[in-house]
Amino acid sequence: MTALGPNAPLIGQPGSRHRLDTPALLVDRDALERNIAAMAAHARAVGVALRPHAKTHKSARIAQLQVMAGALGICCATLGEAEAMVAGGLPGVHVTSPQVTPAKLARLTALNERATGGLSVVVDHPDHLAALDRAALAARKPLDVVVDYAAGHRRTGCATVEDAVALAEAAIAAEGLVFRGIQSYSGNLQHIPVRAERRLWALRQLEELAGIVRRLRDRGDAVPIVTGAGTGTFDLDPEARVFTELQVGSYIFMDVDYHRALKDGRDAPPFETALSVATSVVTVNAPAWVTTDAGLKCFATDGPVPEVASGAPPGSRYEFFGDEHGKLSVPEGAPRPALGSMIECVTPHCDPTVNLHDVYHVVSGDTLVDIWPIEARGKR
Amino acid sequence: MTALGPNAPLIGQPGSRHRLDTPALLVDRDALERNIAAMAAHARAVGVALRPHAKTHKSARIAQLQVMAGALGICCATLGEAEAMVAGGLPGVHVTSPQVTPAKLARLTALNERATGGLSVVVDHPDHLAALDRAALAARKPLDVVVDYAAGHRRTGCATVEDAVALAEAAIAAEGLVFRGIQSYSGNLQHIPVRAERRLWALRQLEELAGIVRRLRDRGDAVPIVTGAGTGTFDLDPEARVFTELQVGSYIFMDVDYHRALKDGRDAPPFETALSVATSVVTVNAPAWVTTDAGLKCFATDGPVPEVASGAPPGSRYEFFGDEHGKLSVPEGAPRPALGSMIECVTPHCDPTVNLHDVYHVVSGDTLVDIWPIEARGKR
Numbered sequence: 001m002t003a004l005g006p007n008a009p010l011i012g013q014p015g016s017r018h019r020l021d022t023p024a025l026l027v028d029r030d031a032l033e034r035n036i037a038a039m040a041a042h043a044r045a046v047g048v049a050l051r052p053h054a055k056t057h058k059s060a061r062i063a064q065l066q067v068m069a070g071a072l073g074i075c076c077a078t079l080g081e082a083e084a085m086v087a088g089g090l091p092g093v094h095v096t097s098p099q100v101t102p103a104k105l106a107r108l109t110a111l112n113e114r115a116t117g118g119l120s121v122v123v124d125h126p127d128h129l130a131a132l133d134r135a136a137l138a139a140r141k142p143l144d145v146v147v148d149y150a151a152g153h154r155r156t157g158c159a160t161v162e163d164a165v166a167l168a169e170a171a172i173a174a175e176g177l178v179f180r181g182i183q184s185y186s187g188n189l190q191h192i193p194v195r196a197e198r199r200l201w202a203l204r205q206l207e208e209l210a211g212i213v214r215r216l217r218d219r220g221d222a223v224p225i226v227t228g229a230g231t232g233t234f235d236l237d238p239e240a241r242v243f244t245e246l247q248v249g250s251y252i253f254m255d256v257d258y259h260r261a262l263k264d265g266r267d268a269p270p271f272e273t274a275l276s277v278a279t280s281v282v283t284v285n286a287p288a289w290v291t292t293d294a295g296l297k298c299f300a301t302d303g304p305v306p307e308v309a310s311g312a313p314p315g316s317r318y319e320f321f322g323d324e325h326g327k328l329s330v331p332e333g334a335p336r337p338a339l340g341s342m343i344e345c346v347t348p349h350c351d352p353t354v355n356l357h358d359v360y361h362v363v364s365g366d367t368l369v370d371i372w373p374i375e376a377r378g379k380r
Numbered sequence: 381m382t383a384l385g386p387n388a389p390l391i392g393q394p395g396s397r398h399r400l401d402t403p404a405l406l407v408d409r410d411a412l413e414r415n416i417a418a419m420a421a422h423a424r425a426v427g428v429a430l431r432p433h434a435k436t437h438k439s440a441r442i443a444q445l446q447v448m449a450g451a452l453g454i455c456c457a458t459l460g461e462a463e464a465m466v467a468g469g470l471p472g473v474h475v476t477s478p479q480v481t482p483a484k485l486a487r488l489t490a491l492n493e494r495a496t497g498g499l500s501v502v503v504d505h506p507d508h509l510a511a512l513d514r515a516a517l518a519a520r521k522p523l524d525v526v527v528d529y530a531a532g533h534r535r536t537g538c539a540t541v542e543d544a545v546a547l548a549e550a551a552i553a554a555e556g557l558v559f560r561g562i563q564s565y566s567g568n569l570q571h572i573p574v575r576a577e578r579r580l581w582a583l584r585q586l587e588e589l590a591g592i593v594r595r596l597r598d599r600g601d602a603v604p605i606v607t608g609a610g611t612g613t614f615d616l617d618p619e620a621r622v623f624t625e626l627q628v629g630s631y632i633f634m635d636v637d638y639h640r641a642l643k644d645g646r647d648a649p650p651f652e653t654a655l656s657v658a659t660s661v662v663t664v665n666a667p668a669w670v671t672t673d674a675g676l677k678c679f680a681t682d683g684p685v686p687e688v689a690s691g692a693p694p695g696s697r698y699e700f701f702g703d704e705h706g707k708l709s710v711p712e713g714a715p716r717p718a719l720g721s722m723i724e725c726v727t728p729h730c731d732p733t734v735n736l737h738d739v740y741h742v743v744s745g746d747t748l749v750d751i752w753p754i755e756a757r758g759k760r
Contacts, residue, residue, distance in 0.1 A: 006487060021483035023760055055703060077704045097673070097704060098662045100720050103401035107386060124663055127719055150665060155701050159665040282478045283504055285530060285539040293477070293760070297735045301682040302700070320682070321535050323435060323731055324457045324477060324760075339507055340480045351703055355677045355736070358758050378738050378757075380403055380673070380704075 004371040016368040022280040023294035025357040029364045031274035035252050038270040040069040053249030058376035060088025075247045080379025091117030109139035120144035124157045136176030144180045151186040151205045164212045181225030184209045202233045206240035253350040276344045284339045292326040300352035311343035384751040396748040402660040403674035405737040409744045411654035415632050418650040420449040433629030438756035440468025455627045460759025471497030489519035500524035504537045516556030524560045531566040531585045544592050561605030564589045582613045586620035633730040656724045664719045672706040680732035691723035
């Protein structure tokens with residue numbers, strides 16, 4: 001078996017989508033390409049750049065599609081993702097989480113050496129900044145840093161406007177570092193279901209961010225990059241005219257939750273569901289359900305349950321049935337799927353679901369058209 | 381970086397446990413070896429064999445330790461696990477879930493060819509049996525099958541005693557198959573918290589199983605293997621004298637939930653916690669918590685949250701803080717862990733946690749003594 005898994009021989013065969021070895025993670029190539037094009041068109045229309053987030057797909061191939069559509073680079077949540085993106089030849093790789101320990105600093109400076117297309121990393125504390133500076137000086141190559149400002153749920157980032165401005169000044173003064181700008185990601189806003197409320201909170205947080213940028217620019221400091229926002233606020237942030245670029249991730253696949261949030265107060269969102277898992281019926285002995293071969297080692301379990309998309313009567317329900325199995329119940333009186341038949345389920349939370357799989361099975365219509373490795377899966 | 385990850389250069393260095401690149405999955409070698417020895421001693425004492433379950437560890441190396449301690453083989457939940465165990469030279473590989481689709485049958489017969497140490501697979505439906513028979517005949521090598529009988533929650537297996545007996549007879553009659561015995565796994569019992577209740581249910585289910593075996597033996601059929609049971613019922617099943625072997629899995633690592641269940645009504649269980657995740661503090665800017673670098677792509681999310689084991693004041697709490705981060709809160713007035721310091725957390729649900737990692741960092745005291753690949757991670 002190759003690294004692409006047992007389905008590699010099926011690539012290009014008509015009808016191969018329905019003969020896949022399961023469970024298999026599927027990405028609909030056409031929907032994916034339309035999502036990438038729609039976000040690129042939006043960004044061009046409002047005059048903001050895109051640096052999409054690789055944490056969603058962890059795939060150099062998908063990152064390349066995003067860059068080919070105009071993105072200026074790619075964001076990474078972990079250093080391991082950044083290593084995979086640099087290895088995949090991606091430009092403008094930005095690490096959105098602080099890299100703090102000596103082990104991470106050693107990998108970071110080594111990667112900076114290899115990253116000919118550009119590498120930046122966030123910093124959110126004076127001690128952290130000093131450590132980055134020392135590491136960059138020792139490695140004899142300047143390191144681009146972006147000051148992280150804690151919006152919303154305060155997962156990472158400077159706690160106050162004062163702290164952020166002071167840290168930016170320290171970065172500008174540091175010999176080993178190049179100050180590139182400010183990051184502020186409002187993760188807490190992305191899933192607020194009511195658009196008007198999401199908008200209000202987003203604009204409030206962006207006012208603070210705008211204040212930081214203004215103060216730095218008033219002192220004569222260049223702030224080339226102001227980066228942040230997500231799929232849930234992609235069409236709100238440009239109102240504030242603060243961001244130079246958006247860190248959108250989920251729009252390429254669109255999980256159930258994002259769809260609900262984006263739908264509120266508007267017509268259809270411009271993005272389609274592009275990710276699913278194909279699973280096969282392996283037991284039909286129980287009266288009220290059949291058992292399939294995809295369980296909680298195949299789907300993220302931190303959100304709602306997967307939704308049945310095809311292969312079973314309308315109204316069928318999927319539940320987890322242990323690590324490797326699903327329990328598929330059909331509405332009363334409806335025919336049950338046959339032994340060995342295939343079901344496709346929409347995934348509830350895309351990012352951690354993708355992280356459970358080694359490859360994307362790229363489908364177009366009924367055909368498996370390609371298999372793409374998920375190079376950064378599990379990489380920290 | 382090698383396939384063993386960024387920590388490979390630390391192997392054998394004194395104090396290396398505290399300098400690991402994080403997040404890192406740790407297994408305590410001494411606790412693991414004591415757990416393996418304790419279960420082996422129990423099995424010898426009650427006169428039952430062990431075929432431990434690889435779904436817990438997905439590691440050929442740990443399976444080898446179990447076999448060296450007397451286990452007669454290894455169970456696998458997926459065909460991909462079985463392929464990894466055969467590649468690792470393990471004998472007596474038994475696949476505990478039905479392998480039904482043409483794609484799986486092709487892989488199964490190919491594996492049967494390579495599995496010189498023995499391979500068996502469950503069957504739970506006449507159509508399934510016919511398909512296995514055809515595949516084995518076409519491959520010109522007999523395939524060992526074990527009839528699965530649905531205990532408890534009826535995830536897989538024949539629904540009634542009659543069906544199981546009839547399927548066993550069909551397996552005996554099938555030209556391409558070798559009937560090896562009966563499987564009955566009571567997954568639903570493993571976590572019933574009160575031991576007396578767990579015992580009652582287990583014995584009731586085992587009576588049915590004993591009835592199947594008796595009926596077959598009364599007809600003169602050999603039933604060499606009666607396999608099932610888990611860590612939660614390891615000391616109950618032998619009472620019934622039905623099983624020839626136990627499919628215990630979780631005892632090697634012991635998650636929080638199993639510990640609670642086993643503790644009830646007795647002194648300490650004979651197994652220790654052996655699995656944890658090391659994570660580092662990466663942000664200290666919020667007043668009430670620090671942020672660490674292990675989130676829901678590092679821990680299973682289908683159980684309770686991870687428990688802080690070391691590196692933070694007693695009473696500290698860990699919560700998920702997105703895909704790649706944890707929120708660590710210390711009791712009021714207690715000192716907060718410093719930026720860059722390391723925390724170790726006990727994992728809540730071992731099997732799906734292990735499936736998120738590529739390697740085990742094997743520690744003994746303060747030292748990283750080895751790194752073992754998790755060959756079957758993500759393998760279906």
